[in-house]
Amino acid sequence: MALKIKDTCINCDMCEPECPNQAIFFGEEIYEIKPERCTECKGHYDKPTCMSVCPIDCIMVDPEHVESEAQLFDKYVKLQGLAE
Known part of the structure; x- marks a missing residue:
């Protein structure tokens, strides 16, 4: 499952630099x-x-993006360019 930021976000800037996949943006x-x-x-x-x-x-x-752990790991492999 992908994650989602609720509209209660206070824009503290803590999450964006911590994301290893550059998935978080303003x-x-x-x-x-x-x-x-x-x-x-x-x-x-x-x-x-x-x-x-x-x-x-x-x-x-994010209930609109439900994925299994295997699907999430496969996505990680593709994002890292590890897939053959």
């Missing part, structure tokens, strides 16, 4: 997550770093 009003780049940090860390550093817990699972 949108029109708040930070947003590109679902095609979000792997929930699979392949990088044990848990999503953006969720760990968010001071107000405004990052959640």
Whole structure:
């Protein structure tokens, strides 16, 4: 599952630099997550770093982008250029 930043985001700038896949960007009003780049940090860390550093817990699972752990890892492999 890709993650999503709720509209309660306070734009604290904590999450964007922590994302190993460059999935987080500043949108029109708040930070947003590109679902095609979000792997929930699979392949990088044990848990999503953006969720760990968010001071107000405004990052959640995006119900519109449900993926299995295997799909997230496959996405990680492709993003890292490790696929043959």
